[in-house]
Amino acid sequence: MLQVNVELKERRYPILIGAGLLAKPESYAPLKKGDKVMIVSNPTIAPHYLATVEHTLTQLGCQVDSVLIPDGEKYKTLDSLNLIFTALLEKNHNRDSTLIALGGGVIGDVAGYAAASYQRGIRFIQIPTTLLAQVDSSVGGKTAVNHPLGKNMIGAFYQPVSVIIDTLTLATLPKREVSAGLAEVIKYGAIFDLPFFEWLEQHIDHLIALDQADLCYCIQRCCQLKADVVARDETEKGDRALLNFGHTFGHAIEAHLGYGNWLHGEAVAVGMLEAAALSEQFGDLNAQDVARLETLLAKANLPTISPDGMLPEAYLPYMWRDKKVLSGQLRLILLKKLGAAYVSAQASEAQVIAAISRFTQA
């Protein structure tokens, strides 16, 4: 079992990573005999893993309840949140109860916000079951639900007491979602860690084949990189912005196509290439760096070109609407070199369009 410790101002919490952790009672510390637990999951994940988690916690002597919310981003709402509150109240859960999120990013976001809010905050454990949630949304304490007028507009910064990553859960994840998770994995190498980027170039096939040892190492490295940046910047005022590499472009793709047509990671893959091309225009990357990123993304079975029929100009209105716009200037995350990123407010619209054009279909 591998472990990453997330160091926060007030306390630390562990991320445990290994194959088969869900069936081991010791994975669930600090839970102990007599603790009350509510597991939040969805009808897609529950048939695979809920019984194992319930059984192991019962062995440990916990009182276990569970509640399912509908699967999918469109159910990341105040209504789903309220389903969790109702279940907690119906089963008499109090301030000493623990909420467990068993599922992907949506489950983690909704359950995390429920844990932050129920009786003004109860203990929270995350069990992310998608690669994306394992390397990204399970670290950092960002929880949220959507509002009809905006994504992730309602939420809290709230940290779990532990994160349990069982790499065996990736066996039931659709291949396309494994690849989408790898887009964020590659992002960590590109913005923070050239040696890890190089390791990925050598091991990407193993990851796609779900080699358990390589998955564990890869997830550990990503969690460590994210934990480091979160520890430096818990409430997202500085360095944490670098994690948005590729995301302003990617969000434009997602919004243009309608959310859910491309997976988030697929849009981010193309967005990273466009940001890399802009970095090349600024003289920071060379053509070979951009090509390496493109090759690695392609090997991960990710798209490397804009959606059919989406013109470069179509990106702009979405990009201007992004949260990261400040004082009338696009703020983009660019690369100084492979493994080092920075925030730039220098790019003109013409430069942005030129960069996007490199990855647009003729």
Add this chain to the structure above:
Amino acid sequence: MLQVNVELKERRYPILIGAGLLAKPESYAPLKKGDKVMIVSNPTIAPHYLATVEHTLTQLGCQVDSVLIPDGEKYKTLDSLNLIFTALLEKNHNRDSTLIALGGGVIGDVAGYAAASYQRGIRFIQIPTTLLAQVDSSVGGKTAVNHPLGKNMIGAFYQPVSVIIDTLTLATLPKREVSAGLAEVIKYGAIFDLPFFEWLEQHIDHLIALDQADLCYCIQRCCQLKADVVARDETEKGDRALLNFGHTFGHAIEAHLGYGNWLHGEAVAVGMLEAAALSEQFGDLNAQDVARLETLLAKANLPTISPDGMLPEAYLPYMWRDKKVLSGQLRLILLKKLGAAYVSAQASEAQVIAAISRFTQA
């Protein structure tokens, strides 16, 4: 103008107290020219004070929007919360916006939770317009909405950047609510501060007559006492429990009658007498202390006897359901003497019933 500073671990914020503060631009610091502000109020308070607040903030150069939620405890819901989120999104408020709560405890609780949650937290200013909110709910950072299965079950600990208490707003408060606020005022004296209790014995008539200078001093003293205990115990794990003096008994009265029949402060008044009687049984208070408390409450036009027809035994099921029950023992706040409280888990049901009987109609 009087000022109390609330000292928290991470920062401090001021409570400003004075007659006529709402019309003075300097009351609203740290707001400044160009800031976006959303005022949350209700249709009862808005006709009296919203125009003044809007006008003064506009003078200051702020962009001001407002949203009203329905008046009353029964609208302290996720739906009202969502009305605020919708207004914020429709008017393009971002992470740099400030939410202002203009109203009583319900407005403060709902708007505070909205501020805690919108984009994971925006600046929050409280303008409490009831005596109860001024001395109690505006200090301490507890925000919440109700769930059909429980009061205040969903919320956050979230601190304002400032609290503005304009004592002129009490002129439009029904007399019965002034008295209900005085119940909490008297509570501060009883649990923390004998000299303040004695001051109240001498000045209670002035307070009921809304003498502005005495009101300002009284509110300042209560805010200081609460600020001290909150600074010691921000997330309510220790001393802050003492603020619940009279409340476990009082909640039983409110629940028995149906919420809203007696005002909270009215129920707390009788609850304090019952807790004082129990303290006398334990040999800590004498009969004269209990009589002083009774006289002061009566002078504040508060009830000093259980509701018609409510038998002492009727309190118990509600008291057992209280959050403060721990390991099968009622945890009650009792007095060591006037001006000093402690947590007791020693009282038997028979002792509790004997204490309640002292204040039950024959």
